Amino acid sequence: MTAGTEVAVALAGTGAVVGEAGPADAVGGVAPACVAYPGTVEQAAGVVRAAASLGMTVVPRGSGRTVSWGLPPARCDVVADMTRMNRILEHAAGDLVVRAEAGVTLGQLGEVLAEKGQRLALEGPAAATVGGVVATGAAGPLRLRYGTPRDLLIGITVVRPDGRVAHSGGKVVKNVAGYDIGKLFAGSLGTLGLITEVTFRLHPLAALTAYVTREYDNAAAAAGAVLAAAASPLQASAAEIDRPGPGAPVRAGILLEGNASGVGERAERTAAVLGPGAQISLAAPHWWARRGEGMGAGTAAGTLIRVSFWATELRQVLDAIDMVAVDTGVAPAVGGSGGAGVLYVTLDAGADADQVAMFIRALRAATGHGGAEDPGVLARGSVVVLTTPRAVRSSVDMWGPVPGLALMRAVKRQFDPGNTMSPGRFAGGI
Ligand SMILES: Cc1cc2nc3c(=O)[nH]c(=O)nc-3n(C[C@H](O)[C@H](O)[C@H](O)COP(=O)(O)OP(=O)(O)OC[C@H]3O[C@@H](n4cnc5c(N)ncnc54)[C@H](O)[C@@H]3O)c2cc1C
Known part of the structure; x- marks a missing residue:
């Protein structure tokens, strides 16, 4: 029996639907052996446990729009596709709280909440799943007032890399000692475990x-x-x-x-x-919330860079992007929540890979994301490459210097000593 067949048989025993992987299932170019579609928390736990027991790795997937953002996984044996876990479990309208399975989409949730005049205050793509939104930590224009997914998340259920289920916040409180798992999992890109349920704080729809x-x-x-x-x-x-x-x-x-x-x-x-x-x-301008459209497809689609900074430095950041673009001969489009200190810079797929790499390095230098030796024009900033063609990826550090990397490594080691979940995706190869 091949390793792929062995893992498929083990996964089928969990009750999850298991399918053969095709080229479209590759994550950042790394092809899995199979795709598992759990329908319940227990099946999701079984999938992770079965894979871990065979020494296989698991990469979670929601709608798959941005599953290739970040570094490609060092290994990807099983894709855990969460789209069958698509039930809204509880909408406590009186408490402005909703609990949903991770595969519920923003569009689906929006429709149900709107019936009661409520909303999840994130302007994301309708197809994105709530688990994926939390895992990427992505936020749109409303972040200025309502924050990012981690600010709206009040409870979470996850399958840990050893297959155990952990809850945090919401109505059931059974925390992993010492950790606020919701905050840890927000933006974790699937490296700490599989999100199976989320509970969000809601807001009324604006009249x-x-x-x-x-x-x-x-x-x-x-x-x-x-x-x-x-x-x-x-x-x-x-x-x-x-x-x-x-x-x-x-x-x-x-x-x-x-x-x-x-x-x-x-x-x-x-x-x-x-x-x-x-x-x-009364209508949004055509350019509203344009954040790397078409970048969801990953490596084929061009370069998407997130620049975070103190909002008061907005002018300097815009000037730095302009100056560096001229110096390196690229033509970036820039958009985002300038008032909240986050901009997205996009470069066409056709841009020359060497020039794009030079642009990224120079932008880090100009915004101070090079550390103390390279302070640049800003006191603080980060330039993170969310997605870029392979030719660029091989010559730049996608994350750049990350403060607190040692702590992140320690958390990963404690949660996932066997490196089961999305190994190598995060900063520093975590
Ligand atoms: C306000 C807002 C605006 C956005 N604007 C754009 C835009 O203009 N263009 C664009 O391309 N994208 C945009 N995004 C990001 C985008 O939509 C992401 O695709 C989405 O947030 C992720 O959901 P997904 O279901 O597509 O996850 P996927 O793309 O499938 O996965 C994304 C990441 O999350 C991990 N993951 C997924 N599900 C889970 C889970 N259940 N448990 C653990 N890890 C998981 C994956 O392993 C992967 O690392 C926006 C997001 C928001 C919130």
Whole structure:
């Protein structure tokens, strides 16, 4: 019996559906032996336990949109596809809380919550699963007001790499001693275990939303306006920036939410902050929440870089991106939550790999993400490559220097001494 057949037989014994893996199941170019589709927490636990007992590795998958983000796994024997675990288990509307299986999509959840006038305050793609959203830690424009998935997560159930089930928060409290597992698993890219259920804090749907937008011919003016609006008492829910290419006008957009009369007045006052030419609209501008569209396919799709910084340094970051783009001869598009200190930089798949690698290194140097020897223009910043073609990946460090790496290694060792879960995906090969 081949190793692939042996693991498929062992997994089938757990009650999970098991399928042969095809080329589309590869993760970052690493092909698994099979794909398991658990339908319950017990089956999910069985899958991880069976794989671990055979010395096989497991890579979790939600919708698969961004499963190849991060480093390719050092090994990928079993893909644990969570899409059969797609039940909304409890919507306690009175408590503004929902508990859902990890394979529930944002679209599915949104529809159910909307019936009760509620929402999960994350503007993600409808196809993304809640488990995947927590595992990637990705957040859209609403992060300015509501934070990231880890801020909205109040409970989680996970299968640990040894196959044991652990709960944290929510209604059942049975924590792994000393750890807040929800916070640990948020952004963990499947390296610590399999998320099977999540409990989120909800918010009421806004009765009315308005977008106040303006184009500026320079980054300084746009950054100043976005930061002024974000810091004002106008209670912006989002403060976004978009620049389609170097030298192009910089767009600023502020989202306001609330009741009809309040939003109208706040929109007028926000327009005054953005200055002459600001427009108020009930619909989002076409560039809203554009974060590396088409980058979900991974290595074939180009380069997506997340730049995080103190929001007050927005102008310097935009200037640094421009300067480095000119120096290295690439043409990045930039967009994101400028008012919350997160921008996404995208480069076309056709961009020259050497130039892209130079751009990434130079941007790290210019934003201070090189450590003390290389302080750059900013006191603090991080430039993380979420996805990039293989030719670039082989010559740059996707994560760059990561503070607290030793601690992260220790946590991984404690959770996953056998290196069962998504080995090698995270910073420092964790
Ligand atoms: C507000 C917001 C805006 C976004 N905008 C965009 C965009 O414009 N373009 C874009 O491409 N993406 C965008 N994303 C990210 C994107 O949608 C991710 O694909 C999504 O968040 C991940 O869900 P998924 O089901 O696709 O997970 P996958 O892509 O299948 O997996 C992503 C990662 O999570 C891990 N994972 C998945 N499920 C689990 C689980 N149950 N337990 C443990 N680990 C797991 C995987 O191993 C992998 O490392 C956005 C996300 C948010 C929240």
